[in-house]
Amino acid sequence: xxxxxxxxxxxxxxxxxxxxxxxxxxxxxxxxxxxxxxxxxxxxxxxxxxxxxxxxxxxxxxxxxxxxxxxxxxxxxxxxxxxxxxxxxxxxxxxxxxxxxxxxxxxxxxxxxxxxxxxxxx
Numbered sequence: 001x002x003x004x005x006x007x008x009x010x011x012x013x014x015x016x017x018x019x020x021x022x023x024x025x026x027x028x029x030x031x032x033x034x035x036x037x038x039x040x041x042x043x044x045x046x047x048x049x050x051x052x053x054x055x056x057x058x059x060x061x062x063x064x065x066x067x068x069x070x071x072x073x074x075x076x077x078x079x080x081x082x083x084x085x086x087x088x089x090x091x092x093x094x095x096x097x098x099x100x101x102x103x104x105x106x107x108x109x110x111x112x113x114x115x116x117x118x119x120x121x122x
Contacts, residue, residue: 030064030065030068031061031065033064034060034061034064034065034068035057035061037060037064038056038057038058038060038061038064039057041056041057041060042056042057042060
């Protein structure tokens with residue numbers, strides 16, 4: 001996406017805001033899933049009192065959120081590592097391509113110069 005200015009902000013600011021909103025919505029959905037799983041878990045334990053059920057649901061939700069957060073943090077670290085690695089590979093490939101292009105251009109220029117000298121020498 002273009003990094004130019006757009007009505008008082010940059011595209012990057014807009015992209016970052018969208019990413020933050022998306023992250024917030026995804027996290028809220030994960031919390032809802034944890035609550036739903038906790039309620040389903042507690043439904044299988046009919047002997048719990050109401051206060052025990054609330055406590056189990058609370059602990060279950062917290063455990064699910066902690067597991068989800070740890071998982072997302074591992075993904076973020078791995079994503080950053082891969083981005084760095086791929087950027088390095090991209091730079092190396094770009095250097096090779098430019099080197100090959102320049103070498104080819106020099107070779108073609110040398111051939112043309114040799115041909116021109118050969119034609120004018122007759």
